[in-house]
Amino acid sequence: MNRSKKIMAGIASVAMLAGVASVYANPADKASAEEPVIFSADFEDDECGFTRRGEAETLEVTDAAAHGGSKSLCVSTRAESWNGAQIALDGLIEAGQQYLVTAYAKTEWYSTLTLSMQYDNADGETQYGNVLSMSNEGSDWSAYENVKFSFPPGSTNMHLYFEASDALTKIYIDDFTISNLPDVEIEDLTPLRSYYTDAFKIGTALTPSDLASKPFMKLVDKHFSGSITVGNELKPDYVLNKKSSLAYYEETGDDTNPQVSLAAARSVLDYCLENNIPVRGHTLVWHSQTPDWFFKEGYADDGEWVSKEKMTQRMENYIKNVMETLEKEYPDLNIYAWDVVNEAWEDNGSPRQAGSNNVQSGQSAWVKVYGDNSFIDYAFKFARKYAPEGTLLYYNDYNEYIDGKTNAIIEMAERLKEQGLIDGIGMQSHLDVGFPSAAQYKNALKKFAATGLDIQVTELDITTADTNAAGFEKQAQVYSDIFDAIYEYKDSISAVIFWGVTDDASWRANQTPLIFDSEYKAKPAFYSIIDGLEPTDPPVTTPSVTTAPAETTPQETTPLETTTPSETTAPSETTPVETTEPDSKGSYGDLNSDGVVDLSDLSLLSLHLLKEETLSDDILKYADVDGNESINLSDLARMRQYISKRIDSLGPKK
Secondary structure: OOOOOOOOOOOOOHHHHHOHHHOOOOHHHHHOOOOOEEEEEOOOOOOOOOEEOOOOOEEEEEOOOOOOOOOEEEEEOOOOOOOOEEEEOEOOEOOOOEEEEEEEEEEOOOEEEEEEEEEEOOOOOEEEEEEEEEEEOOOOOEEEEEEEEEOOOOOEEEEEEEEEOOOOOOEEEEEEEEEEOOOOOOOOOOOHHHHOOOOOEEEEEEOHHHHHOHHHHHHHHHHOOOEEEEOOOOOHHHHEOHHHHHHHHHHHOOOOOOOEOOHHHHHHHHHHHHOOOOEEEEEEEEOOOOOHHHHEHHHOOOOOEOOHHHHHHHHHHHHHHHHHHHHHHOOOOOEEEEEEEEOOEOOOOOEOOEOOOOOOOOOEHHHHHHOOOOHHHHHHHHHHHHOOOOOEEEEEEOOOOOHHHHHHHHHHHHHHHHOOOOOEEEEOOEEEOOEOOHHHHHHHHHHHHOOOOEEEEEEEEEEOOOOOHHHHHHHHHHHHHHHHHHHHOHHHEEEEEEOOOEHHHOOOHHHOOOOEOOOOOEOHHHHHOOOOOOOOOOOOOOOOOOOOOOOOOOOOOOOOOOOOOOOOOOOOOOOOEEOOOOEOOEOOOOOOOOOEEOHHHHHHHHHHHOOOOOOOHHHHOOOOOOOOOOOOHHHHHHHHHHHOOOOOOOOOOO
16 A cells, blocks of 8 residues: 655645534534523523532622623632632533533633533542633633533532632623533544554544543544543543552551552443453553652652652552553453553653652652652563553653654663563654654654664644644645654554544644544545545444543643744645646636646635635536536545546546
8 A cells, every 4th residue: 555645735625625614613503502401591680500619709690790681690709719609510411421511701800710520420539620721811701612511420419610720819600501412423434544454553542521422432433443542541640549548558557559440441441342442551650640649658748758669669569550450340451552651751851850740840750759760660660560461561752753852762762672671662743733844753753663662653633823724734734744754654653543533622622633623524634644545444343332421631731842843844846737638628627727737726626615716607617527517525636636646637537
């Protein structure tokens, strides 16, 4: 299978015409008039319906500010940032289902204003999550419109609430509604994974909240079921159970055997088990999303840091307990790979600074205890010892294409390889349309492949600040260039995992980084990574009906670190192709009458189909390049094939 050079600069692809024009529209916009509203409060009748979260707040309906009408709900005399107004949802909604909330809120002055959730899980433990955070200047209303949310199955004491980072500011809330989320049919596309069946697995990351959305899971089942990464719920702060660890310590006097729980991950693991989908474990040892008590004497948040010797015992028992618990509870689940250590190196190739990531972002409690990165060797030693035979073990990192980090990873990996402790390198691949260049990314691929270790692209997304048509074209080009590099090294790559499915559910949603939009439609980037490939039949799986869902905690919390961008590799020039002459009046595809069919003709057709430009009837008769007597997406696709020399002629078949 040959992967040809695909998308050309300036092309408005089929996907753009199918869905990108309304990328910010939500299916609920269309359905809001059709689906019943479950709860609504505009406060015009002086009814509140909300309760305070702390003991100090004052809740009152006021005419001092209003989004709609003349009144709103004011929350004043707050003492803590989490103080605010909450709405109780038990009896209004069902746990395990997805809903929409629309609300408008503002503060007195600048503050981060967050719509959050609280609930008790099936084990009776209180959980919190952020639904959507926005910066409010204190003047205009922040719009939380058609925001999707859900609670895990078995949840009780479910609440939505507003909180503000500044504890002293008032919060105003208005026009608050909760409504059902309708099902949406997805596009009838050939599964993405079927284009890469003979190359590598195609997968994605899931959190329990994703499982609540039927259209979202239809996309997962169809396109990404080659591999699933549990996006959050196998990370240390979800798996480590402080309550059980303290109980074990009190009973035995042993504080080197931290206890674990799979409660948070269960719905995703159940889904993968029911549908026979391979799972990537993510992640065992990480400086972020790991509680400080794990590193402290007596598991106390404010305790002294433990010794290196005690931490090594804790690490071994923690990894042992994770592996044994998974084997006990999920003996038939194929957890084929683990990210053993995540993000241990700085961009310059040095270890992270010692300290608590929970106090200062980026610091490492592992380095605080060990003094260096020697904990990495212990982690791989214990993972190899306790993971089921055949489990692939990876080191995983972002900015992995920056030379200093690339070289540090390779030096570490080759040392671990000599000891038989590592199987591969995970390239997170959180990228942007401006950085890195495809050449820089490919150079890192080349270096990692030279180690002889397996490579997995573990968290792929590519952000763009330009969400207009041109921005999505550029994003598609970058996706195309990156996949060209990946495909060139396919013999060294076993999986490509996207970090999410739809833009609106991404951890970087405001930069639309994925290949499906919020309406579950394929973006130009989707088409750019299949162009030039022929699909083959992927292994058949029968997805089960999923009703589970849950946590809304954001996924990776480490942002793409700032570096000096280099020039992005320029798209390759496309040589214009001479047209054929189907009749004496002109040539099929030559919409600007310059004697060739090239990107300018393709752009004219795409703009016409987007209704941004109208072509005359005299021109349009040459746009029916597939000969079916209508002008549609099929003609655009056929023109692209002709320009890229994958077909020899345009017009009706003779």
